[in-house]
Amino acid sequence: MSGYKEIALRESSFRPGSTLCPGCMESIALQNVGRVSDNGMKTIFTIGTSCAEVSSLAFPNVVAWGRGDDSPDDFAKSFSIIHNVFESAPTLAEAARDVSDILAEHGAIDRPIQVIAASGDGGALAIGLRSLLHTIYRESRITMVVLVNEIFANTGFQYSPATTPFAETSTTPVGEAQPGNPRLPLDYIHLCIAAGAGLVAQVSPAHGKLFVKTIEKALACSTTAVVFVPAPCISGWKFDDGETVRLAELGAQCGAYPAFVWERGKGGSVKDCARDVAERPRLEEFLGLQRRFHHLVQKDPENGHFKARPEREADLERMRSWTQSNVERLFRLAELP
Amino acid sequence: MKDSVAPAAPMTHHATPSGEMYPTAVQLDRVREAHRALYTKRETITADGNTAAALATLQLWRCVLFAGFPITPSTKWMETVAAHLSQQVGGKKRIKLMEAEHAVADYLVGAAAACRDLIFPTATSSVGLDHMTETTRSLGASGLGNVMLIDVYRATANFPLCIEGDPSDTLAHRDDGFIQLACRGKQQIYDTVLQAPCLGMHPDVLTPTMPGYYGIKDSHRNARLVVEPDAEIHAFQDRWIQPCTLPGLVNGDTAFGTCVTSRHFQGFKVSQKRRMERVLHWLPQIGADFERQFGRPGLAFFDTAGFPDDGAVDLAVVGMGPDFGTFEAMREAYAAKTCLRVAGVAMRLLTPFPRDAVRKRLERAKAVVVVNQAHHHGRGHLTLDVADALADLAVMPRIVSVFAGLGGADVSQVTWERMLDQGRAALEGSAMPPWAVFHEGRQL
Numbered sequence: 001m002s003g004y005k006e007i008a009l010r011e012s013s014f015r016p017g018s019t020l021c022p023g024c025m026e027s028i029a030l031q032n033v034g035r036v037s038d039n040g041m042k043t044i045f046t047i048g049t050s051c052a053e054v055s056s057l058a059f060p061n062v063v064a065w066g067r068g069d070d071s072p073d074d075f076a077k078s079f080s081i082i083h084n085v086f087e088s089a090p091t092l093a094e095a096a097r098d099v100s101d102i103l104a105e106h107g108a109i110d111r112p113i114q115v116i117a118a119s120g121d122g123g124a125l126a127i128g129l130r131s132l133l134h135t136i137y138r139e140s141r142i143t144m145v146v147l148v149n150e151i152f153a154n155t156g157f158q159y160s161p162a163t164t165p166f167a168e169t170s171t172t173p174v175g176e177a178q179p180g181n182p183r184l185p186l187d188y189i190h191l192c193i194a195a196g197a198g199l200v201a202q203v204s205p206a207h208g209k210l211f212v213k214t215i216e217k218a219l220a221c222s223t224t225a226v227v228f229v230p231a232p233c234i235s236g237w238k239f240d241d242g243e244t245v246r247l248a249e250l251g252a253q254c255g256a257y258p259a260f261v262w263e264r265g266k267g268g269s270v271k272d273c274a275r276d277v278a279e280r281p282r283l284e285e286f287l288g289l290q291r292r293f294h295h296l297v298q299k300d301p302e303n304g305h306f307k308a309r310p311e312r313e314a315d316l317e318r319m320r321s322w323t324q325s326n327v328e329r330l331f332r333l334a335e336l337p
Numbered sequence: 338m339k340d341s342v343a344p345a346a347p348m349t350h351h352a353t354p355s356g357e358m359y360p361t362a363v364q365l366d367r368v369r370e371a372h373r374a375l376y377t378k379r380e381t382i383t384a385d386g387n388t389a390a391a392l393a394t395l396q397l398w399r400c401v402l403f404a405g406f407p408i409t410p411s412t413k414w415m416e417t418v419a420a421h422l423s424q425q426v427g428g429k430k431r432i433k434l435m436e437a438e439h440a441v442a443d444y445l446v447g448a449a450a451a452c453r454d455l456i457f458p459t460a461t462s463s464v465g466l467d468h469m470t471e472t473t474r475s476l477g478a479s480g481l482g483n484v485m486l487i488d489v490y491r492a493t494a495n496f497p498l499c500i501e502g503d504p505s506d507t508l509a510h511r512d513d514g515f516i517q518l519a520c521r522g523k524q525q526i527y528d529t530v531l532q533a534p535c536l537g538m539h540p541d542v543l544t545p546t547m548p549g550y551y552g553i554k555d556s557h558r559n560a561r562l563v564v565e566p567d568a569e570i571h572a573f574q575d576r577w578i579q580p581c582t583l584p585g586l587v588n589g590d591t592a593f594g595t596c597v598t599s600r601h602f603q604g605f606k607v608s609q610k611r612r613m614e615r616v617l618h619w620l621p622q623i624g625a626d627f628e629r630q631f632g633r634p635g636l637a638f639f640d641t642a643g644f645p646d647d648g649a650v651d652l653a654v655v656g657m658g659p660d661f662g663t664f665e666a667m668r669e670a671y672a673a674k675t676c677l678r679v680a681g682v683a684m685r686l687l688t689p690f691p692r693d694a695v696r697k698r699l700e701r702a703k704a705v706v707v708v709n710q711a712h713h714h715g716r717g718h719l720t721l722d723v724a725d726a727l728a729d730l731a732v733m734p735r736i737v738s739v740f741a742g743l744g745g746a747d748v749s750q751v752t753w754e755r756m757l758d759q760g761r762a763a764l765e766g767s768a769m770p771p772w773a774v775f776h777e778g779r780q781l
Contacts, residue, residue, distance in 0.1 A: 044586045053596070058595065060598070066590060073350070075359050075362060080585075080587070080591050080592070081591075081593070082446070082594050083593065083595065083596075084447075085443070085471050085475065087439075088446070088447075096586050098431070099402065099455070099587065103587065105429050106401070106429055107367045108368050109362060109363055113587065130436060
């Protein structure tokens with residue numbers, strides 16, 4: 001494993017020039033993935049249609065990918081990226097992996113190649129769940145990074161299977177008849193473990209060291225590694241500029257998306273999130289920072305804390321119950337060998 | 338396989354319009370050397386069309402990875418490839434079974450982009466092709482001419498379900514951006530698969546290919562097939578397929594599949610159209626070279642039957658597929674019976690449609706009977722193309738549009754006679770409907 005500081009000084013393949021929203025977690029995540037992957041191996045990156053794609057591969061604007069300001073003399077620094085339709089990132093990565101491997105088996109290439117795929121949660125868990133699970137099932141040696149902003153952000157902030165209950169999205173609006181998203185999120189972590197992944201994690205750069213260490217482990221995994229990156233979306237979650245990392249950390253600590261790392265054969269662990277609700281930050285503080293939950297909570301003028309809106313205590317209690325079950329679920333998954 | 342970080346060593350590189358390229362990163366000779374010949378001398382075997390297509394792909398040294406959906410009933414291409422590779426102890430070629438045809442198409446994008454010097458074939462049919470459509474349209478515009486999608490024509494682009502073959506599927510995909518080559522007969526299937534990558538991977542073209550043939554009639558029925566030695570095939574292909582001058586994912590520092598603004602979209606699409614049009618320049622040359630080497634007709638815009646040197650005929654037929662053989666068999670008898678000069682054109686190149694060549698071939702016909710075998714809500718795909726080709730003639734032949742063989746039904750001799758009678762009536766000045774459907778000698 002490399003040192004955190006050493007990694008921080010590496011050359012990221014995610015370069016200036018993207019048109020992602022200022023403060024977007026996806027940008028922070030990709031910069032970190034870009035640095036970790038600057039490890040002496042040539043990188044092939046595949047990306048499905050998503051915010052990260054349309055904001056970084058727009059011709060004739062700057063293509064925000066590649067290492068260095070000039071074409072690299074060192075082949076290991078070379079970087080190739082391919083985009084295809086929403087759901088395709090894992091399949092494209094698997095294909096690039098197979099071709100690289102078969103060329104190596106022929107003795108036609110002698111340099112190591114690493115393959116990383118990236119999708120949003122819409123691309124990976126809605127349109128592309130089949131692609132993701134089958135690539136895992138075939139044990140393709142790729143690292144899959146799923147940027148989970150819990151919505152189809154790029155297309156207008158619509159519901160995805162990762163949307164938190166009660167969240168307001170453009171297709172689960174809040175009204176008198178419905179208090180936001182009525183569904184529980186898909187248990188995508190368990191699905192990936194069950195499909196056969198070698199590593200499954202849920203961690204964002206808000207947990208900086210853990211994030212880069214996890215990406216490093218993922219790149220070294222001998223089968224498919226899947227890293228879900230909780231990605232607070234400034235436009236879709238509707239929060240104030242400058243709160244991205246705080247929100248990512250708070251969401252993990254309060255149990256909405258706990259940091260979790262699991263490796264096949266080694267088991268896993270939940271990080272920085274207590275099993276006991278009393279030891280976690282209050283869920284209301286996490287919800288209160290986002291206007292997608294404005295119908296559930298409001299600030300108490302007396303003490304500055306967030307609390308349930310009138311007649312929303314039952315909904316908030318259901319939300320607390322889901323959060324606890326979410327935490328319990330991950331602790332149980334961590335016990336899987 | 339486990340990676341290890343190799344010590345940094347210099348590697349030559351140069352700029353291309355698509356990014357930096359490291360031309361020595363992939364040693365293709367190693368792939369070529371590892372190929373195990375299927376045939377070392379010319380042989381005559383008995384094979385169905387699917388086997389013919391599979392053998393051709395197995396003989397190509399550039400085909401090392403065969404991706405497919407395992408249950409496409411119209412084609413046992415994958416089964417045949419798998420059966421051969423399972424016998425090659427220590428062989429390095431691989432099959433890749435995917436969960437759905439859409440995944441196959443995605444996989445082809447990634448594989449073909451990874452190494453632009455290898456050929457990535459698959460085979461599908463009907464709804465399988467439909468399932469691939471989201472990505473075949475990306476592929477069509479991608480510049481990845483090293484993808485070859487073999488389509489076994491089937492009718493189920495329509496309801497009701499029909500498992501026999503008419504070309505409704507391939508003609509519904511005219512605008513996916515593939516070079517569409519229609520075959521009739523096992524030999525033509527085999528020969529076309531050998532030539533198609535030469536066309537698609539030509540640096541002027543860089544467009545994926547879709548060789549196709551009729552389900553059941555050609556896919557499942559056996560006939561004699563002459564197979565060529567692998568070495569001869571390689572010699573032919575290597576004359577046409579040079580190392581790609583654009584980088585792939587493995588040997589490049591490059592980006593594929595960008596989003597563009599509408600202003601630049603125009604340029605990309607114009608480029609795509611121009612690459613496709615260059616097929617009309619290179620296809621006859623590849624076909625002629627094939628014929629020189631193997632002594633059989635190579636790729637052509639169309640086959641012809643019965644045209645005199647001056648091209649002047651009373652009735653010309655335009656069709657495609659194996660049913661054209663029935664027309665060929667009865668043509669002379671019909672001409673003698675009616676005292677008409679009768680000739681025919683069987684289309685080989687569907688996309689891009691060889692408009693100029695078709696016009697030149699038909700310009701001295703008095704009437705043209707266009708036989709459509711695919712469902713179409715208007716006068717028929719072929720009719721519209723033929724009408725477009727003939728539109729600017731000073732004296733335009735009368736065009737008679739007919740449908741026959743829908744759902745893969747045989748077009749019998751008596752059906753051909755009734756369709757030709759329709760053309761004869763047009764010659765005599767009778768009013769014609771916009772289209773007419775014939776089956777078993779009757780107009781429906």
